[in-house]
Amino acid sequence: MLHLYLTMVVGHQKNVVFEEITLARNLEPKCKQCRREGEKLFLKGEKCFTDKCAIERRNYPPGQHGQKKGRLSDYGGQLREKQKVRKIYGILERQFHNIYKEADKRRGITGDNLLQLLESRLDNVAYHMGFGSSRSEARQVVRHNCILVNGKRVNIPAYIVRSGDIIEVTQNARSQLRIKSAIEAADGRNFPSWIDMDVKGMKGVFKAKPERSDLSTMINESLVVELYSK
Secondary structure, three states: OOOEEEEEEEOOEEEEEEEOOOOOOOOOOHHHHHHHHOOOOOOOHHHHHOOOOHHHHOOOOOOOOOOOOOOOOHHHHHHHHHHHHHHHHOOOHHHHHHHHHHHHHOOOOHHHHHHHHHHOEHHHHHHHOOOOOOHHHHHHHHHOOOEEEOOEEOOOOOOEOOOOEEEEEOHHHOOOHHHHHHHHHHHHHOOOOOEEEEOOOOEEEEOOOOOHHHOOOOOOHHHHHHHHOO
């Protein structure tokens, strides 16, 4: 497996990019991933908001021993939390570890830095803007050259978006039904406070990095920090 750490220079500032050139990817069914963690990770787009969601029907881990509840050790709980965060953002192990090391180098609380780096990834921002019904679909939209950042085409999902950056769908991609339907669905659920979205124009502004209070409470990033601090 090959991994690449890139630093892209835009103007006089640097955008840190954690990108991987890899043939490996997680092929486990997305619904099984949610069941293994025991909660919705929102990996299947609109299906996650319906009663067809696997968690709604079988809220226990997959496999013949899935319904037997075992007690996790402290290490087991930390490991499961790290795996959960990785699955939510669709990141492989080596890349996630690199992001954590960058978060640990920065000033401030390591856990908050980690979540801000993850939330600032282009594929994640595109997902929050409704350019994909899930993070994996938003990543595909980015890779297929359908996204512009400040008027320039960027096809690197791990590109780190800065405050004030304008993210929009290219003219050629605006007719795609999957993007249109994803934006409509996202508009119906309201956009995050750190994003200023123009639905008709299919573009938005990444106003600032989100504060921890703005993010999901389903993640306990302190467990991830404890795991990597050992």
